[in-house]
Amino acid sequence: MDAEIMKDPSFLEEAKRVARSKLEGIRKALAINHNVVNVEEYQTLENLVRYQELEEGKIMRRQNRTKWLKLGDASNKYFFAVLKAKQNAERTASLQIDDSNWLEDEEDIVEEVEGFFKDLYKQPDESTSQLRERKEVLEQLQKKVPLGMRTMLIRKPDELKLEAIVNLLAKEKSLGIDGLPVEVLLESWPWTKAACIKLLEMFWQNKRLSKKDVTGVIKLLPKNLEKHLLKNWRPITLLPFTYKIIGKLLAKWLKRVLPLLINDEQTGFVQV
Structure with missing residues (x-):
C-alpha cells in the first residue's frame, strides 16, 4: 500500500x-x-x-x-x-506541605520550592578521609586510556567536526540564558561559526568554560496532574548552547574509549 x-x-x-x-x-x-x-x-x-x-x-x-x-x-x-x-x-496555585498544611500565597510557594531544591542540589561535605580513600581507589585502577586516545580526547576539533556536532544537537528544546535556539544556530551557521570556533578555542586554551557558559536555569515540569505535591515536579536544567556543543563533543569522544575502561558487567547504563 x-x-x-x-x-x-x-x-x-x-x-x-x-x-x-x-x-x-x-x-x-x-x-x-x-x-x-x-x-x-x-x-x-x-x-x-x-x-x-x-x-x-x-x-x-x-x-x-x-x-x-x-x-x-x-x-x-x-x-x-x-x-x-x-x-x-506548568504552574500550580497551591502547594501541599504535609497532611494538614497548604501554601497558597505565591511568595510562600516560591520560598518553599527554592528551599527544597537548594537542599536537593547542595554539594555534600566530604571529609579528608573520604577524599584520601577516593584517591587510593583511583590509584589502584589498572585500566588506562592509551596515549593515542588520550591525544584524541584533548585535541581541538576542526570546523567540519564542529558543524557535525551542532547538527547532532536536539532540536525544539527550551532555551538557556543565552536565548539562542539550535535551529537559529544552524540556519545562521555561515555567519555564526566563527564565533563558535572562537568560543571553543577559549575553552581548549583555558581548559574550562566561563561561568556564563556553565550557568543553567532550573525549570520545573509537572510529572502528572497532582501538581500540588512538590515531589511530582521534575527539575531540568536549561543550559547555554556553548555548554551543549562542548558536552556533546566530549560525550561523543568519550564513547569511543569507554569500552576500554568499563567491564562488560558494568555496562548497564552505558550506550554501546
Missing part, C-alpha cells in the same frame, strides 16, 4: 478503528481463555495501533506548526491562548 495513503488522516482514523475493534475482541477472548488467542496477531495489532497513533501525532504537530507559522508571530488570540495554556500547564 502506498505510504502516503497510509498517512492520510481519514485512512488512519478508519484503520485505527478497525484495528482497535479487533484488538478489543482479542483482549476479551484472552480474559476468557489464553489458548484461543493468536499471540502474533495480537502483537501485530498492538504495533499497528501504536504506529497509527504516532502518525496521528505527527499530523497534528504539523498542523499546529503550520497554524503557528501563520498566526503565532502576530499579536492575536491564538498567540495568547497558546502561551496561556502552556503557562497554566
Whole structure:
C-alpha cells in the first residue's frame, strides 16, 4: 500500500478503528481463555495501533506548526491562548506541605520550592578521609586510556567536526540564558561559526568554560496532574548552547574509549 495513503488522516482514523475493534475482541477472548488467542496477531495489532497513533501525532504537530507559522508571530488570540495554556500547564496555585498544611500565597510557594531544591542540589561535605580513600581507589585502577586516545580526547576539533556536532544537537528544546535556539544556530551557521570556533578555542586554551557558559536555569515540569505535591515536579536544567556543543563533543569522544575502561558487567547504563 502506498505510504502516503497510509498517512492520510481519514485512512488512519478508519484503520485505527478497525484495528482497535479487533484488538478489543482479542483482549476479551484472552480474559476468557489464553489458548484461543493468536499471540502474533495480537502483537501485530498492538504495533499497528501504536504506529497509527504516532502518525496521528505527527499530523497534528504539523498542523499546529503550520497554524503557528501563520498566526503565532502576530499579536492575536491564538498567540495568547497558546502561551496561556502552556503557562497554566506548568504552574500550580497551591502547594501541599504535609497532611494538614497548604501554601497558597505565591511568595510562600516560591520560598518553599527554592528551599527544597537548594537542599536537593547542595554539594555534600566530604571529609579528608573520604577524599584520601577516593584517591587510593583511583590509584589502584589498572585500566588506562592509551596515549593515542588520550591525544584524541584533548585535541581541538576542526570546523567540519564542529558543524557535525551542532547538527547532532536536539532540536525544539527550551532555551538557556543565552536565548539562542539550535535551529537559529544552524540556519545562521555561515555567519555564526566563527564565533563558535572562537568560543571553543577559549575553552581548549583555558581548559574550562566561563561561568556564563556553565550557568543553567532550573525549570520545573509537572510529572502528572497532582501538581500540588512538590515531589511530582521534575527539575531540568536549561543550559547555554556553548555548554551543549562542548558536552556533546566530549560525550561523543568519550564513547569511543569507554569500552576500554568499563567491564562488560558494568555496562548497564552505558550506550554501546
